[in-house]
Amino acid sequence: QVQLVESGGGLVQAGGSLRLSCAASGRTISGRHMGWFRQAPGKEREFVAAITWSGGSAYYADSVKGRFTISRDNAKNTLYLQMNSLKPEETAVYSCGAHLRGSFPDTRSYEYWGQGTQVTVSS
Secondary structure, X not given: OOEEEEEOOEEEEOOOOEEEEEEEEOOOOOOOOEEEEEEOOOOOOEEEEEEOOOOOOEEEXXXXXXXXXXXXXXXXXXXXXXEOOOOHHHOEEEEEEEXXXXXXXXXXXXXXXXXXXXXXXXX
């Protein structure tokens, strides 16, 4: 079992930045690819970014490319998401997931999920 706990969310003005963290416990995530997703009220959970187990490759949704950066520290069993130039429409609950198999953008590819952290971007 892997337990994932996100932190770092909050209220930020449009154009601002936040850094999210996803701390894992129970079992190491060092051998797993990891992903970030977000879900706005009334919408489906959508892919934001993913990173391979080594941190050697990262993948992003087109909407966040150039503004968000996913990273990880396997020694700390922690995943990060640096978000810059935030937009009001990016207000959502952001969750991390531990990948099992399949396509990175597909939520069904993830075995474990955190509860999420709320990000609110004011205009």
